[in-house]
Amino acid sequence: MGPWIPGPFSWSPTLNDLEAGRLLFARECRFFHGAQRLDHLPEPGLPEVAFAGRSNVGKSSLVNALTGRRTLARASNQPGRTQQLNFFDLGSRLVLVDMPGYGYAQAAQQVKEDWQGLMFEFLRGRPTLRRVVLLLDARIEIKQSDLTVIDLLDRAAVTYQLVVTKIDSVKPPALERKLAEVSALARRHPAAHMEVHATSAETGTGIPELRAALAELALP
Template identity: 65%
Template structure:
């Protein structure tokens, strides 16, 4: 269900949320399961945040940066290496889902179609899925596959938030222009969360803000704070 009615947090609330996010993401974090078929999905017990993006956009690196771990999610220079939904449980409060990369050029058409069918079924039918973090490479132009995924998320009625990766590379003016351009595209999609975040797994840019945003979606009953 897409709902953007929550008021904008005050500066004090933002600082509080960043600290909550820091504590949450420094907690115990474990790989749970890798599902290659819908029938293999683990039971939906905790709120889930799914990470999607084109192959080699930096999904695994961002997850590692969020959790302060170097190799929890496997990063690879080979596009399309992740072929399954990888579930990671965070402090018994939140599940992060590393989705297979889309748009890798060498994949056969039937493999791409199969990916889209499986992912759409997961996105549409997962009751605990709170948000999809859609990663876009800040260094390159939007691809047709990015637009297709946004439309797929609109059809699935799943809230998604665009997060730019590798934002330490573009110069400030270029990054600002990229943020404006992407925000204009995001505004045309019904399921899109309005705020676009800029991040870098190398420098830590935007990591605290993203942690805070995701922590607000975690299970409060198990917060322990």
């Protein structure tokens, strides 16, 4: 599909795509499970989309914006410390998985160690996991911790999609450079989805398009 932001950074869904996304994310979304160990994971069932990103990247805000609920996903009081997978049922058609933030005042090696356990095994072995949405902050440079997680996603052979957050906080020229950088990063990694989404949970920019993209992964 063609770009909706000038340049080959994202895609332009049809009106039908946008409506499908709107209807899906208008459904009830409820928390139903939290897991801190592999043997505590819920039984695989619905298709799953997992959300990952550095602490303070705006992951909780994005999940809340997608679902139209202000407090569905809550930020941890200790950024980068909560090692739990939180599962949300979206209208019995799709499961949203909120992964713990990473890289808060941590070296890349520490991120790797934290994610080598539950996180990596979940990514590698979950048969219903359709995609990981990996968030990158438009305001700051791509960190080594982001590249470390991308490497882990490549190793886990999981399809992932790069989503730029907080685009309302940067000027258009800087945003265009950021999107070009992220798009180039996606092209270097075979497991990365080629479509890069630019979003703002504050203004709602890009939210309908991301809903439409994720709706394609849900049950009919």
